[in-house]
Amino acid sequence: MDSHIKWMGRIFFLSFLMNIFIELASRKSLISLGLYIWGSPLVFLLNTLIILLTFTVVFVTRRKIFSCIAVSALWVFMGLVNGTLLIFRTTPFTAADLRLVKYAVSMATLYFTWVQIMFLGAALAGCVAFLVILWRKAPLAGERVRYRAGAGVIAFSAVLVLAMTQGAMKTGLVAVHFGNIGDAFRTYGFPYCFSNSLFNTGIPKPEGYGSEAMEAIREEELIPENTYALSEDTKPNVIMIQLESFFDPSLWKNNPVDYDPIPFFHLLQKNYPGGYLSVPSVGAGTANTEFESITGMNLDFFGPGEYPYKTVLKKTSCESVAFDLKNIGYQAHAIHNNEATFYDRNKVFSQLGFDTFTPIEYMNHVERNPTGWSKDKILTGEIIKALDSTSGPDFIYTISVQGHGKYPDFEYYCQQIGEMDQFIRSLVNTLRTREEPIVLVMYGDHLPGFEWSQDEMENNTLFQTEYVVWNNMNLPLVKKDVEAYQIAALVLDMAGIHEGTMMRFHQKFFHDPNEGKDKYLDDMKSLEYDILYGGRQVYGGENPYEATDLKMGIDPIAIDQVVYNDSNLLVYGENFTPYSKICLDGKALDTIFVWPELIIAKEVPEKKALDSKISVWQIGRDKIPLGESKGYSMKRPE
16 A cells, blocks of 8 residues: 555656646746646646546556656657647647548648658657667566556546546536637646547537427427528529638738738628628638538537537538528539548538539649649639539539648738639629529638737637628628528528528527527527437438438549550540549559540550459549549450
């Protein structure tokens, strides 16, 4: 027992040091760290005990020194990752980021030089090598391990920490759900908040949830169905464009530029409906603003830092604007001038009801900015292509990428949004020439990833962008500030369309807000839980939405002819792109893109070319196939 008491004292001191290091790496200031500890000593103690719990493994092993160093290395690593992420974005490191590791690796060269990447890789390899050597060389404890006693200490520690955490939650010392995740990590500490994000996912069952409550919401809280006053011939095309990191620099009080980089957007704001848009993220998290705007669901009800694209939507279809508008005769298209697999959009868009998805792998003539992101002007042609692909009304959801960081400086950022503004001008001018009704809503997904505070913003918040609704239908010039989860409902309401549960729920609140926002939020949480996790009582007990057979690209990729000439395999066809790969029996070859009608593979053995099924796959940088042309077989010459 004396040994256990001594080790408990040692790991408590070690946990205290780890907590100091982690918070210093996050706050990057001794003064800020001191204010946190002085102002919230109980919160700091709780975080120290959470760290201590991970060190209790020493009580069931003789490799106590190794265990202490290994656990310390893990906490140091997480602290450094959090501190590094906070340099590039406002959102801290959460468990949700563990699901995004492959995306982070693919983007590493955008934020670090190759020298830095090599140094980081060497440091990580050195750390692993050190731990391996330590495992072999570190001394073992002399006394015999008493596993029952050790397990008892671990169990007691776990119960104590859990009880203290529950008590802290009930007394309000720490929060369970985080409205502002950045503020939460600063207020409640990294260990607690990261642990919360690790175990707290999805939407917890609301109090009072049941068939009667959902029936009451369905009867009383939704705009009646089929109340839209639009004939079959006047259903407008609805286009939503989520503009990457698009933000008005004049709203930053310390704005260093002396010109207006987005004059056309400002012109639209004066002459068309618009307002401020409250978004769920800052500096990153595009997919979460996207989730809110497509589904009408409030992300605040999910776990801290959660990405529904990476959790519930991987296996569950969900009502969306796409599904809603398809119910009244629309076709639904998604467009993104970046890789299809980023945030698993190539899978998620099927769960959200889209019929087609055109990612960058299906685009030609792409220009890139100095940091490697595709310029948004490519999107004008892709949107027009989607409109022309059907004879009826279309819903087109477009995600831009040009404004993505990392930014060398603010001047560079302004240059990029200036080009995005030119894209908006080109698109609007092109749409003006069409004789069909169109509603086009454009908005920023979040603020760019600079180090700034809410006090520096005109409206004292970092969670706000702007939106504008261009249209050729003479919609009323409404100026209204809304949440990202309300934007689609607002636009459809303007157009006289009341379709879908979440859309009609928000529209009812727009028209009759007298019941109060608290009830509105409570009922919204119940609806979201019911639709995604509950009994789907609002639909009568069954999910009416089935995942679509998502088609990649608007125009099919086809092989017209294959020519074998001097070890070169020449494939002629239609709609090839730089991402097209010639495949023999499903195995991709090194492929040269010549133009959209010709791609070539060199040094192909004749027998293999003649005996194989030849097809063309669209394959992104991550080597994941997205789509395949029909097969083609060459005949041997007689």
